[in-house]
Amino acid sequence: MTAPARPAAPVVRVHFQYDSLERQHATASLGMWVFLSSESLLFAGLFALYAAYRFAYPVEFHAASAHANLVIGTVNTYLLLTSSLTMALAIHATRQGNRRRTVALLCATIALGLGFDVLKAFEYADHLADGLAPGAYYAYDALQPHGVVLYVTLYYLLTGLHALHVTGGVVVLVWLAVRAHRGAFTPHSYIALENGGLYWHLVDLVWIFLWPLLYLIG
Amino acid sequence: MTTTTTDDLPRHRAPRAAAYVAVWIALIVLATATLFLSRAITGGPGLVVAFVIATGKAVLVIAYFMHLAGGRPIHRIAFSTAMAFLVLLVIGVLADVATRPYSGPDVDDLGGPP
Helix, strand or coil: CCCCCCCCCCEEEECCCCCCHHHHHHHHHHHHHHHHHHHHHHHHHHHHHHHHHHHHCHHHHHHHHCCCCHHHHHHHHHHHHHHHHHHHHHHHHHHCCCHHHHHHHHHHHHHHHHHHHHHHHHHHHHHHHHCCCCHHHCCCCCCCCCCHHHHHHHHHHHHHHHHHHHHHHHHHHHHHHHHHHCCCCECCECHHHHHHHHHHHHHHHHHHHHHHHHHCCC | CEEEECCCCCCCCCCCHHHHHHHHHHHHHHHHHHHHHHHHCCHHHHHHHHHHHHHHHHHHHHHHHCCCCCCCHHHHHHHHHHHHHHHHHHHHHHHHHHCCCCCCCCCHHHCCCC
């Protein structure tokens, strides 16, 4: 008895409630957009807090943001913008049926995301060594805590939540790269890759606003 | 549950690779412009300029990298609703603090050494 021949295109499951794979993919895509919308509102609460305290303490926020590491913040901005390009190109490569290029571009996206996290960790270490810690742990002698501690606490909340999203995104990208390597995606069927890409672009979107709000107001 | 191969599905419309690279170049140029403008224009106006450019960059990412421009209308409705609530929230909070008779709560008790 010979082994069954491998099918030319991957066989994918159509769940019972759908009459076609296309409709199943459309539902998954809409679900992702609803998820991204709720993620945006998670950050919206913190952006609103930032707006309120920035309005109440403009001088203190300017003084505190002057102590943010502009070089690391700017390099991280370029890293994430470039990672969005490699992500979009990875999906483009899948559409063209180029599996090897898809995996390579996903690996590049992962490397850029990890680079972001590593630089962020160095930045946190510098801040904490100076005593620029959140809330009651604030111990930076050069700036009085009044108002400044609010900026510092929001800085950790916003960048910390964002860094968690970057890290989660990297985990998803590794899973997608493994699946892409195994040939799970075809030019006609790549909904998991597309949704993973949407998530990664949202991570980039959040940073596009965090960078000027936290690093460029000083 | 049924199974199917994926050969019969229509290919999705999407930009060419060169279009993605063009959007990326625009994003890098806008980021660099933000950096230099933030040094030239400081204070409240500087924040407004940075925010406007950031919004432009966000529109580029959403429209082209996330394919919302050529995507299904229901995706645009879902996401733009969230964005509208986000803007409403920030405007409401700012309207509140801007019309208070005092500048804000005394935060000395919230942290830091006495």
